[in-house]
Amino acid sequence: MAKKRDRLEIIYxxxxxxxxxxxxxKPTPLLRFTNISSQSFQEYYKELLDKELxxxxxxxxxxxxxxxxxxxxxxxxxxxxxxxFIDEFEL
Amino acid sequence: xxxxTTELVFFLIVTALCLYIYIRTKEIYExxxxxxxxxxxxxxxxxxxxxFFRLLHILIIFSKDFFGIMLRGEVHMVSLLVVGYAxxxxxxxxxxxxxxxxxxxxxxxxxxxxxxxALVVIIGVFxxxxxxxxxxxxMIMILVMLIALFITHKKKILSVNRITYLLLIAFWLVxxxxxxxxxxxxxxxxxxxxxxxxxxxxxxIRVNKRLTVHGKKKGQx
Numbered sequence: 001m002a003k004k005r006d007r008l009e010i011i012y013x014x015x016x017x018x019x020x021x022x023x024x025x026k027p028t029p030l031l032r033f034t035n036i037s038s039q040s041f042q043e044y045y046k047e048l049l050d051k052e053l054x055x056x057x058x059x060x061x062x063x064x065x066x067x068x069x070x071x072x073x074x075x076x077x078x079x080x081x082x083x084x085f086i087d088e089f090e091l
Numbered sequence: 092x093x094x095x096t097t098e099l100v101f102f103l104i105v106t107a108l109c110l111y112i113y114i115r116t117k118e119i120y121e122x123x124x125x126x127x128x129x130x131x132x133x134x135x136x137x138x139x140x141x142x143f144f145r146l147l148h149i150l151i152i153f154s155k156d157f158f159g160i161m162l163r164g165e166v167h168m169v170s171l172l173v174v175g176y177a178x179x180x181x182x183x184x185x186x187x188x189x190x191x192x193x194x195x196x197x198x199x200x201x202x203x204x205x206x207x208x209a210l211v212v213i214i215g216v217f218x219x220x221x222x223x224x225x226x227x228x229x230m231i232m233i234l235v236m237l238i239a240l241f242i243t244h245k246k247k248i249l250s251v252n253r254i255t256y257l258l259l260i261a262f263w264l265v266x267x268x269x270x271x272x273x274x275x276x277x278x279x280x281x282x283x284x285x286x287x288x289x290x291x292x293x294x295x296i297r298v299n300k301r302l303t304v305h306g307k308k309k310g311q312x
Contacts, residue, residue: 008123008125051124053122071121071122074118074122075122075123078118078119078122081119081301081302082119082122082123082125084301085116085119085128085298085301085302086123086125086127086128088297088301089127089131089188089252089297090127090189090250090252090253091125091126091127091128091130091131091188091191
């Protein structure tokens with residue numbers, strides 16, 4: 001149970017950091033703020049990209065920034081609902 | 092004619108509830124990709140499919156009495172195979188819902204394994220030509236589920252959810268037995284169908300409440 005909730009929580013915290021930084025943050029500060037190991041961060045980062053919760057954007061100097069997609073915003077909005085449902089039905 | 096009406100009403104209620112639960116939980120599953128939610132939704136999708144083909148099978152059995160049409164044995168067998176397949180996947184999904192946290196495989200691996208076992212079941216039904224094999228295997232699954240619950244949840248084996256899920260399986264088996272012509276009288280069937288529908292309704296109410304109350308709170312804030 002703890003593992004599953006942790007996964008949802010880590011995803012939430014990563015997305016929340018991006019949102020709190022005006023929806024634009026570089027990968028290194030995101031890793032620092034998320035406070036997980038570099039290896040775990042890479043796995044979660046890939047998952048978020050694959051699930052289209054975040055997307056990568058590049059500025060004029062070709063520096064990479066991470067922003068939330070609409071789906072990412074919806075995840076933040078529905079996070080408590082998802083947790084509540086999972087708890088209610090012991091999933 | 093009362094039998095057909097009973098079956099039709101039962102089918103409409105239960106299938107509508109199953110599809111509602113499946114559709115209503117689509118968004119939270121798509122956002123979270125949660126393994127337990129995947130199996131939870133699959134349970135109701137496959138129950139809906141199983142109930143649809145169960146009704147179709149009943150119509151085929153009684154096609155001569157109701158419609159004056161004699162359908163070929165192959166049609167009879169196909170509907171039986173689909174009922175067997177869908178119900179087995181539904182029951183496996185329900186078992187996986189209860190045990191999702193303890194299943195070491197990914198949801199895709201587990202799903203493939205379940206589909207393969209369901210195929211074996213329908214091959215068994217095809218060879219024997221009897222749905223009793225479905226009932227037998229489903230009963231074995233209940234036993235496996237109970238044993239797995241004892242092994243994995245020694246402290247808290249039974250909860251409201253697990254009791255609901257076990258009742259769901261038990262009543263599915265009863266409704267499977269109930270559709271054999273002449274096995275049960277109409278009154279008994281009505282009671283059994285009402286109890287089965289009540290279980291689905293209780294889950295529907297909880298799903299709806301959980302997903303609606305939050306929305307209202309959010310709207311009020």
